[in-house]
Amino acid sequence: MSGELSPQAAPSEQGYEGALRPSTLAEFVGQSKVRSQLGLLLDAATMRQHTPDHILLAGPPGLGKTTLSMIVAAELDKPLHQTSGPAIQHAGDLAAVLSALTPGEVLFVDEIHRMARSAEEMLYLAMEDFKVDIMVGKGAGATSVPLELAPFTLVGATTRAGLLPNPLRDRFGFTAHLEFYSDDELASVVRRAARLLDFGISEQGVEEIARRSRGTPRIANRLLRRVRDYSLVHETPGDTESVHAALALYDVDEHGLDRLDREVLRAVVERFSGGPVGLSTLAVSVGEEAETIEAVVEPFLVRAGLLTRTPRGRVATRLGWEHVGIVPPGAAGGAPALI
Template sequence: MDHARNPDLDPSLPEEPFEYSLRPQRLPEYIGQEKVKARLEIALKAALGRREVLDHVLLYGPPGLGKTTLAHVLANEMNSACKVIQAPALEKKGDLAAILTNLDDGEFLFIDEIHRLAAPIEEMLYSAMEDRKLDILIGQGPSAQTLKVDLRPFTLVGATTRAGLISKPLHDRFGMVHRLDYYTREELTVIATRSSQVLGVELAPEGAGSIARRSRGTPRIVNRLLRRCRDYAEVKGDGVITSDLADACLALHEVDDLGLEGLDRAYLEALCVKFRGGPVGVRTLAAALGESDGGALEDLVEPYLMQIGFLDRTQQGRKATEAAYGYLGLKTVPNSLFS
């Protein structure tokens, strides 16, 4: 049986309209990712000082950590606009050619899920990124000719949750490559507080901490849980999101103190009980859970379980940790598991 996912805990879902209003506009407003911000700040100041465009940037990491937001922030810092496109939407070479030839000087192009670019379209990007030229084939057969089109200076920002699927030729054409990591509870508390102010919601400090604790290290989830708590506070309380009210709301949505939900718990139970702690392949786990393939588990479940120390991914397969057994309240751990 397929385990339904809580959409509020699915950071891979597109941002909802209200989430756009919560985006920071400038680098100092962007909370978290301090090392990445420090490196980007130097690159921005240097590019502005030389009156050049910013180097192409590749951002990778789990969904919901702010890759799209950071692309817009970089464009704002360079006093430029940012066009956004999903890689699967680029079906033909002409699609990419039309976008690139219409970019203004210094404009940013953000390609999300860049690992999903079709090979012919990816190859078009090589000369566009390196030489600011576009090779366009005119005609067919022996009479076909290649027309070189000069492009205006631009910055490509690529984002992916699967950095390992990006080809080396494309990877090497990015001047900067940065990984975004999960946020700390303190950073998420600040984000929840800031978002509540933007939305005009009264959020007690303890309430912000309760939401942050369950947000799986992900700002997008913070904002979605904040909205659920806002609804609950308006219906069940006096509109103020306190710690007790946030706890009650998120318990109703079956989100525990660690931010785990039904699919996470089912995954751990299958791994620890049915497969005796592993090692086991992700496709086997997916089949046991009624999931169509292992992709959803790899993207949405496993990264956070690894982050909190419940899961090890090895060459032999997935292995449960002792902490995972403790979480499930299981006293018996196979003797060979931690040898």
């Protein structure tokens, strides 16, 4: 396919995020296995006129966990109540949320692994028997009062499924593990978003954005928006040249690495002779928090084959050396390791 994509009606800027989210499983791009499994689960529940099993969505940020929760509610034609694990720090917080649910409502808890332990224990009974025990009073005179709940479907989302306690994880009837997207799938995401944004972009531009989006639709949509802004301000068409110029302006290279990614990789190669280097030392060398390096930067560098993690620390791979323009030590004609 070549040429420019024909634009359709565009959403307002205020409704940008919501407008780009697909509202049905049929519109959702990628995750074909998960879509099929989820579709079967919802169709069976609708045919039985029953509340679907609780659903756990696990995977890296930006792959569509929140969007899928909205689609579950839309497919069931039920309201959606959204909250997050960090917002539920006491059992009373969870009891207030659960008691307000209407029959069949979908409760979405983002980052569910960060929920307080006392709330998790209350959630066990709520998920299985649709009731909770409320403690009234204090000390020796405290009594437990059972509270019946309306049947509901819990959709939990987590980026770290391993942190969920087994009793909670086992109470989900369906667990979906979302995978990173292929370039072709991301290209479909970009095409759809471009139409909704009323932005004409060449097919070559679409493919370029897809290649630099790190397998993540959220990043693809963000890069598309930046390219659109560049084309608007500079009055250029959405061609490959504009895409290159816009992404260069925002420090996104041909492999999808941004400024911080390259700083971390260059620090390992140039300052620490390719490693191994400890996380704390690496974080100090680039002026960032260790948590940011570990949670934001490292996963992509490791997945791209530019960095490895060893018991002694982080080590740059041959591809990592080559990415910063230095021949790795030991290669034919290569330079000695940096000191």
